[in-house]
């Protein structure tokens with residue numbers, strides 16, 4: 001099985017794939033859309049991409065690309081603990097407080113806002129395609145006094161020195177990665193722990209119905225269906241037009257979820273199932 005992920009080597013995404021699919025062919029891609037396109041075009045069997053971070057929220061490119069560009073079902077999710085470190089080229093180790101720019105993935109920069117604000121006030125940060133791409137860039141430019149925010153694995157892989165470990169704003173930093181594939185995916189026995197099952201629904205509301213969101217939520221509430229997430233995203237068809245993504249904490253069954261969908265459709269909503277899947281968590285930390 002060929003599994004693609006946001007690369008290069010030593011992203012959090014790469015670490016997640018190695019933990020979840022240790023015996024498969026693992027191939028890095030430059031961007032999240034490239035990962036999803038590869039599965040769509042049958043150049044890969046599975047893509048594992050980030051969907052949501054506990055500190056910074058949704059990875060909107062993943063969400064939007066799945067809804068608007070490719071129709072690929074979610075076959076699983078993996079929650080990975082995230083520890084962000086501040087690293088420089090060994091040449092610049094003693095000079096790190098005078099770096100001219102900090103590079104990382106936009107989500108990683110946002111997860112370390114307090115550190116950047118308090119300790120490197122006025123130093124610009126610039127986004128890269130991933131944390132590991134930032135680490136690689138710092139390694140390739142020892143003549144520049146610049147830094148990367150990335151994982152311990154990335155520091156090892158690209159020969160950088162961690163000068164400030166654990167700079168993420170809150171300790172419970174976790175990213176939720178989704179596993180998408182045209183076919184059901186078998187998860188091998190690994191050291192990932194098994195959480196519950198989930199079903200993700202996309203709901204478009206009919207226009208101009210006062211109280212419609214309340215009515216939609218009550219279809220879940222009276223069936224006692226637990227929701228772990230609700231998020232609105234623009235339809236991209238005009239200002240004020242949104243769809244809702246809802247995570248239900250149970251597997252797609254034959255009664256409760258189909259009954260909810262029927263009720264919502266009778267109210268004029270459009271509902272699609274983005275996936276019904278097992279959730280896993282990676283137990284070990286990175287080193």
Ligand SMILES: O=C(O)C(=O)C[C@]1(C(=O)O)C=C[C@@H](O)C=C1
Pocket residue numbers: 006010011012013014050053059082105107108129130131132175
């Ligand atoms: O850049 C990486 O290392 C990634 O795996 C991507 C990503 C993300 O898209 O949110 C994943 C986990 C971290 O939250 C930071 C970045």
